[in-house]
Amino acid sequence: MDxxxxxxxxxxxxxxxxxxxxxxxxxxxxxxxxxxFNGSNIDYTKTKxxxxxxxxxxxxxxxxxxxxxxxxxxxxxxxxxTKLQQVRRNGDLVxxxxxxxYQQRNKAVxxxxxxxxxxxxxxxxxxxxxxxxxxxxxxxxxxxxxSYDSRQSLNSVQEELVNQMTEDLVDQIFNAxxxxx
Numbered sequence: 001m002d003x004x005x006x007x008x009x010x011x012x013x014x015x016x017x018x019x020x021x022x023x024x025x026x027x028x029x030x031x032x033x034x035x036x037f038n039g040s041n042i043d044y045t046k047t048k049x050x051x052x053x054x055x056x057x058x059x060x061x062x063x064x065x066x067x068x069x070x071x072x073x074x075x076x077x078x079x080x081x082t083k084l085q086q087v088r089r090n091g092d093l094v095x096x097x098x099x100x101x102y103q104q105r106n107k108a109v110x111x112x113x114x115x116x117x118x119x120x121x122x123x124x125x126x127x128x129x130x131x132x133x134x135x136x137x138x139x140x141x142x143x144x145x146x147s148y149d150s151r152q153s154l155n156s157v158q159e160e161l162v163n164q165m166t167e168d169l170v171d172q173i174f175n176a177x178x179x180x181x
Contacts, residue, residue, distance in 0.1 A: 042082060042178050046132045050084040051091025055124060059102040063158060067099060070124070070166045077170045082178060094129040095177060100141065104154065107147055114150070120158075121145040122165045128177050140176065144168035 052075050057067040074095070078084060084093065101123035108117035123143040130136040144165035148157045 042084065043132075044083055047092045047130075048085060049087045049091045050078055050082070050093040050095070051087050051089060052078065053094070053096035055097050055099055057099045057102070059099050059123075061102050061104075063102065063162065065159070066102060066122070066162050066166075069162055070099060070169070073163075073166045073170050074173065077174050078178075081174065092131050093177065094131070095126060095173065097124055097126040099123070100125045101143070106150075116150055117147050118150050118154075119145050119147045120154070120161050120165070122162065122169065124169055124173075126173055126176075130177075138176070142169050142172045142176075144172070 052071075054071050055067060055074070075086060079086065099122065101121060104118050104120045106115040106117070107119040108115070110116040121143060122145075123141055125139070125141050127139045128137060146161040146164050148154075148161060
């Protein structure tokens with residue numbers, strides 16, 4: 001009797017798992033189009049290439065390494081999580097833009113009246129073109145912020161915070177361009 005219950009339980013678990021997977025229309029490599037575990041929704045039969053332009057830093061306040069960090073992470077994200085070939089021109093998808101803002105501001109004041117927390121913000125303007133579906137084209141701004149203790153110098157936390165904000169911004173751009181759920 002116990003072996004029948006175990007077998008029934010295993011069968012039920014498999015049925016539930018298969019039902020959940022087919023209900024989500026997940027792609028396991030059997031088809032070239034559809035949702036993938038990485039969140040992209042690309043029809044690879046129609047979309048094969050992506051052109052990602054270098055985003056220049058046009059912010060009034062500039063930290064020199066920031067543009068390189070951002071550009072590398074943006075390209076790496078699409079290389080890691082899609083099968084799109086990156087090209088220099090005439091991509092099926094085109095992502096271009098610029099870093100428009102990099103600023104810090106006082107976020108919190110201590111009991112003594114001095115700044116206790118500083119917020120660092122990075123904003124990028126993105127233009128996206130989908131040559132197969134122009135209704136998905138857009139231009140939009142994406143922002144990310146991180147806070148740090150004002151007793152720390154910006155120089156001591158800047159690289160770590162820019163990396164964190166860049167990761168957040170790249171996720172936002174990826175989701176807005178190819179992870180349209």
